[in-house]
Amino acid sequence: xxxxxxxxxxxxxxxxxxxxxxxxxxxxxxxxxxxxxxxxxxxxxxxxxxxxxxxxxxxxxxxxxxxxxxxxxxxxxxxxxxxxxxxxxxxxxxxxxxxxxxxxxxxxxxxxxxxxxxxxxxxxxxxxxxxxxxxxxxxxxxxxxxxxxxxxxxxxxxxxxxxxxxxxxxxxxxxxxxxxxxxxxxxxxxxxxxxxxxxxxxxxxxxxxxxxxxxxxxxxxxxxxxxxxxxxxxxxxxxxxxxxxxxxxxxxxxxxxxxxxxxxxxxxxxxxxxxxxxxxxxxxxxxxxxxxxxxxxxxxxxxxxxxxxxxxxxxxxxxxxxxxxxxxxxxxxxxxxxxxxxxxxxxxxxxxxxxxxxxxxxxxxxxxxxxxxxxxxxxxxxxxxxxxxxxxxxxxxxxxxxxxxxxxxxxxxxxxxxxxxxxxxxxxxxxxxxxxxxxxxxxxxxxxxxxxxxxxxxxxxxxxxxxxxxxxxxxxxxxxxxxxxxxxxxxxxxxxxxxxxxxxxxxxxxxxxxxxxxxxxxxxxxxxxxxxxxxxxxxxxxxxxxxxxxxxxxxxxxxxxxxxxxxxx
Amino acid sequence: xxxxxxxxxxxxxxxxxxxxxxxxxxxxxxxxxxxxxxxxxxxxxxxxxxxxxxxxxxxxxxxxxxxxxxxxxxxxxxxxxxxxxxxxxxxxxxxxxxxxxxxxxxxxxxxxxxxxxxxxxxxxxxxxxxxxxxxxxxxxxxxxxxxxxxxxxxxxxxxxxxxxxxxxxxxxxxxxxxxxxxxxxxxxxxxxxx
Amino acid sequence: xxxxxxxxxxxxxxxxxxxxxxxxxxxxxxxxxxxxxxxxxxxxxxxxxxxxxxxxxxxxxxxxxxxxxxxxxxxxxxxxxxxxxxxxxxxxxxxxxxxxxxxxxxxxxxxxxxxxxxxxxxxxxxxxxxxxxxxxxxxxxxxxxxxxxxxxxxxxxxxxxxxxxxxxxxxxxxxxxxxxxxxxxx
Numbered sequence: 001x002x003x004x005x006x007x008x009x010x011x012x013x014x015x016x017x018x019x020x021x022x023x024x025x026x027x028x029x030x031x032x033x034x035x036x037x038x039x040x041x042x043x044x045x046x047x048x049x050x051x052x053x054x055x056x057x058x059x060x061x062x063x064x065x066x067x068x069x070x071x072x073x074x075x076x077x078x079x080x081x082x083x084x085x086x087x088x089x090x091x092x093x094x095x096x097x098x099x100x101x102x103x104x105x106x107x108x109x110x111x112x113x114x115x116x117x118x119x120x121x122x123x124x125x126x127x128x129x130x131x132x133x134x135x136x137x138x139x140x141x142x143x144x145x146x147x148x149x150x151x152x153x154x155x156x157x158x159x160x161x162x163x164x165x166x167x168x169x170x171x172x173x174x175x176x177x178x179x180x181x182x183x184x185x186x187x188x189x190x191x192x193x194x195x196x197x198x199x200x201x202x203x204x205x206x207x208x209x210x211x212x213x214x215x216x217x218x219x220x221x222x223x224x225x226x227x228x229x230x231x232x233x234x235x236x237x238x239x240x241x242x243x244x245x246x247x248x249x250x251x252x253x254x255x256x257x258x259x260x261x262x263x264x265x266x267x268x269x270x271x272x273x274x275x276x277x278x279x280x281x282x283x284x285x286x287x288x289x290x291x292x293x294x295x296x297x298x299x300x301x302x303x304x305x306x307x308x309x310x311x312x313x314x315x316x317x318x319x320x321x322x323x324x325x326x327x328x329x330x331x332x333x334x335x336x337x338x339x340x341x342x343x344x345x346x347x348x349x350x351x352x353x354x355x356x357x358x359x360x361x362x363x364x365x366x367x368x369x370x371x372x373x374x375x376x377x378x379x380x381x382x383x384x385x386x387x388x389x390x391x392x393x394x395x396x397x398x399x400x401x402x403x404x405x406x407x408x409x410x411x412x413x414x415x416x417x418x419x420x421x422x423x424x425x426x427x428x429x430x431x432x433x434x435x436x437x438x439x440x441x442x443x444x445x446x447x448x449x450x451x452x453x454x455x456x457x458x459x460x461x462x463x464x465x466x467x468x469x470x471x472x473x474x475x476x477x478x479x480x481x482x483x484x485x486x487x488x489x490x491x492x493x494x495x496x497x498x499x500x501x502x503x504x505x506x507x508x509x510x511x512x513x514x515x516x517x518x519x520x521x522x523x524x525x526x527x528x529x530x531x532x533x534x535x536x537x538x539x540x541x542x543x544x545x546x547x548x549x550x551x552x553x554x555x556x557x558x559x560x561x562x563x564x565x566x567x568x569x
Numbered sequence: 570x571x572x573x574x575x576x577x578x579x580x581x582x583x584x585x586x587x588x589x590x591x592x593x594x595x596x597x598x599x600x601x602x603x604x605x606x607x608x609x610x611x612x613x614x615x616x617x618x619x620x621x622x623x624x625x626x627x628x629x630x631x632x633x634x635x636x637x638x639x640x641x642x643x644x645x646x647x648x649x650x651x652x653x654x655x656x657x658x659x660x661x662x663x664x665x666x667x668x669x670x671x672x673x674x675x676x677x678x679x680x681x682x683x684x685x686x687x688x689x690x691x692x693x694x695x696x697x698x699x700x701x702x703x704x705x706x707x708x709x710x711x712x713x714x715x716x717x718x719x720x721x722x723x724x725x726x727x728x729x730x731x732x733x734x735x736x737x738x739x740x741x742x743x744x745x746x747x748x749x750x751x752x753x754x755x756x757x758x759x760x761x762x763x
Numbered sequence: 764x765x766x767x768x769x770x771x772x773x774x775x776x777x778x779x780x781x782x783x784x785x786x787x788x789x790x791x792x793x794x795x796x797x798x799x800x801x802x803x804x805x806x807x808x809x810x811x812x813x814x815x816x817x818x819x820x821x822x823x824x825x826x827x828x829x830x831x832x833x834x835x836x837x838x839x840x841x842x843x844x845x846x847x848x849x850x851x852x853x854x855x856x857x858x859x860x861x862x863x864x865x866x867x868x869x870x871x872x873x874x875x876x877x878x879x880x881x882x883x884x885x886x887x888x889x890x891x892x893x894x895x896x897x898x899x900x901x902x903x904x905x906x907x908x909x910x911x912x913x914x915x916x917x918x919x920x921x922x923x924x925x926x927x928x929x930x931x932x933x934x935x936x937x938x939x940x941x942x943x944x945x946x947x948x949x
Contacts, residue, residue, distance in 0.1 A: 043930065043931075093930050095933070096935075097928070099929060099930050372938075397729055399729065402729055405725075432938035433938055436938060438935070439933075439934040439935045440934060440935075447805075450806075450904075451806035452806070453905070454905070455818075458806065458816060458887050459818075460889075462816075600850070602850075632774075633770070636766050636767075636770065641770065648771075648775070649774070652781065652782055655782050655785075656782060659785045659786060662789065666796050667799065670796050670825075670848075670849055671848075671849070672850070673849070673851075
């Protein structure tokens with residue numbers, strides 16, 4: 001069975017930009033230049049920031065865990081080489097903000113000494129153990145979203161999933177890291193795919209590759225068909241080249257025909273999608289026991305020798321750029337591709353798990369954007385949108401900061417692919433508006449949840465104040481009552497004695513009081529008298545026997561009931 | 570039958586109470602900022618206006634005219650309308666407190682809405698019978714709601730528009746209302762086919 | 764004349780009876796609007812609005828006793844939302860109730876703290892931990908920045924620290940069109 005017999009589906013919209021992929025695929029994957037200092041940011045995946053578990057001055061080996069995942073939605077980080085921890089400090093991030101974040105700075109000892117790597121016996125492990133292992137191996141989605149893989153590789157699903165899709169489409173211009181990885185490490189990728197398939201219990205597996213990468217398709221097909229990897233229903237599918245065919249939802253739609261609707265995830269439809277590089281990382285983590293400490297990075301754009309490198313996480317970007325003969329008129333650095341990439345503040349920032357491409361820009365390659373003109377509602381963006389949204393409406397409301405309306409038009413289904421900005425005849429940077437609106441909405445939601453928490457705490461505090469007050473007054477009242485009772489008793493004794501001796505000596509007041517107390521005691525006695533059961537006196541022998549039988553049964557029942565009572569009862 | 574149909578159609582489109590007769594502009598400008606409030610106000614006014622037309626017809630025909638008390642018409646109509654509005658307000662407060670808060674002062678102001686008084690008075694002038702009165706009231710109210718809803722949807726979009734500073738807010742709203750009014754003038758002559 | 768009075772009186776009696784019945788029948792219990800207003804307020808519980816907490820202020824707004832522009836932590840944005848909800852006109856923040864400040868959290872200088880627990884009693888959201896004669900500290904995530912702990916401190920060891928932007932809290936800025944100087948214009 002070949003890919004030609006498989007019928008494919010289509011997604012709406014999309015664009016066909018110039019691909020510029022040939023230049024960086026001429027050379028094989030290069031080795032990352034040796035580093036004396038590696039800056040490893042702790043926060044490299046979606047979710048919580050890992051906690052550093054090494055101290056300054058500590059010796060670490062290559063692959064040693066240096067940051068522990070913070071909770072389940074997080075991923076560990078590891079030393080990329082052996083050496084000494086020289087600092088744990090704030091360093092600038094490859095992030096459009098140019099802000100700093102906590103990093104572990106390693107000084108390499110040049111020996112590049114691995115920890116003792118041990119394969120993980122996933123067959124004997126429970127699903128939870130597999131997830132924990134992958135989390136501690138720092139495996140995250142390497143397509144660019146860096147979503148922790150262990151959360152997606154969930155083996156708990158009953159009966160396994162329907163289709164496992166491996167994303168090798170790599171639709172964005174200039175980027176060729178997945179292409180080169182498939183060409184050079186196809187066997188290992190397929191081994192990783194087999195592992196994933198086994199863990200997920202997937203019935204079908206499809207590896208989707210855009211048809212502008214014939215070499216990668218050929219190599220992958222060979223790897224799938226021959227050798228130890230041969231299994232049923234694992235196909236390499238050539239998908240038509242159209243940006244953004246590599247978007248998870250778009251690729252799922254092209255291969256399976258399933259359109260994942262708003263607010264749902266693909267797993268709800270039995271489909272899960274992983275990047276090819278992630279498959280390789282899973283293979284290395286499980287079969288070789290090596291955590292994720294490097295990735296393939298494309299260096300392209302305004303350079304003389306564009307190429308892919310296998311780069312250790314934490315390597316300074318300037319060092320790998322230097323190996324590619326950057327041209328002097330370079331004025332911009334972009335992490336990612338020209339469509340979805342973000343501009344980064346400088347070249348001293350480290351390579352992180354999300355860095356798939358470093359694109360150098362100049363005014364010649366990427367001319368500065370033409371001035372933004374008014375939206376003429378031509379609808380080109382709606383035609384181009386692969387997520388079937390109405391970009392013009394989203395733009396209208398995002399621009400006017402009417403965020404509620406933007407959300408009504410499903411702003412959060414936007415994948416920020418940039419097709420709308422690409423086709424816009426008015427040169428409107430639409431994606432910038434969406435990013436602005438999204439981060440603004442996120443910030444507000446966070447604020448709101450904090451406010452709700454504050455309200456709960458405030459209300460509980462008020463409740464506690466009232467309760468404490470009540471308890472206190474109850475306590476005081478009880479004490480006052482006890483004191484009064486004691487006093488009463490004392491006065492009673494005194495007054496009765498006094499009454500016996502001489503009533504004339506006591507004042508009228510005392511008399512009245514004594515009378516009141518006497519009356520109260522009389523009342524109490526009377527009450528006591530009435531409450532004593534009248535039917536327990538003058539009983540016949542039969543009645544007494546019956547009563548004792550009933551009492552015995554009651555005792556038995558109590559005995560039975562004992563284990564069911566709460567311990568403090 | 571067609572007569573009744575044209576009474577309604579005429580009231581909704583041809584003689585739209587807001588855009589053609591230019592009645593009830595106060596709530597029209599006041600609560601048309603959001604579609605939800607416009608819908609609520611439209612529903613409330615429809616209820617009040619239909620009720621007002623029915624009861625004012627009854628009062629006029631069987632109480633005022635037999636006793637020769639036509640000069641009390643305006644007074645008694647206002648009292649009736651005021652009572653119906655109060656009733657509506659109580660019901661809305663119970664059913665939808667938010668709508669009640671949002672409509673705010675405009676809800677009791679339905680009492681003084683010239684459309685609500687104008688339509689029962691027009692009923693008398695036009696010598697409509699009971700069913701026609703009800704239909705005319707209902708049609709006018711639907712026309713009012715239509716105007717309100719149309720205008721609210723436009724204003725929601727206007728909020729995001731690049732309006733020159735001096736035209737922002739009510740000014741641009743007035744201009745927009747004028748343009749829609751012009752468009753509604755185009756319905757004139759529709760009743761020629763009667 | 765008599766007829767007119769009779770007719771009008773009759774009408775008044777009938778309508779009055781109907782309204783009286785409706786008033787009883789459709790009596791409103793509680794005020795769900797308060798919840799909606801309270802949801803907009805920032806829940807700092809700072810009391811700058813002159814009410815003892817956000818809920819009382821919300822109740823005052825719902826009753827129509829308070830203006831919507833008395834909440835400095837909520838800022839212009841909060842006023843705008845309240846104006847939208849209640850259909851009132853937007854007003855700028857009233858100066859007598861304070862000014863809008865960037866979000867800050869209280870920080871206790873742990874060297875100076877004498878462990879008097881006064882700030883713990885002042886904190887409306889229980890965001891300060893500590894015990895008598897023990898050092899106190901502020902749980903930064905739960906601090907609303909209300910500044911109510913500042914005045915009671917006898918040794919002035921509490922300061923407000925403005926929160927700075929981090930990679931996690933950074934927001935994309937509103938797009939602006941860059942102007943490129945051209946050769947033709949001098």
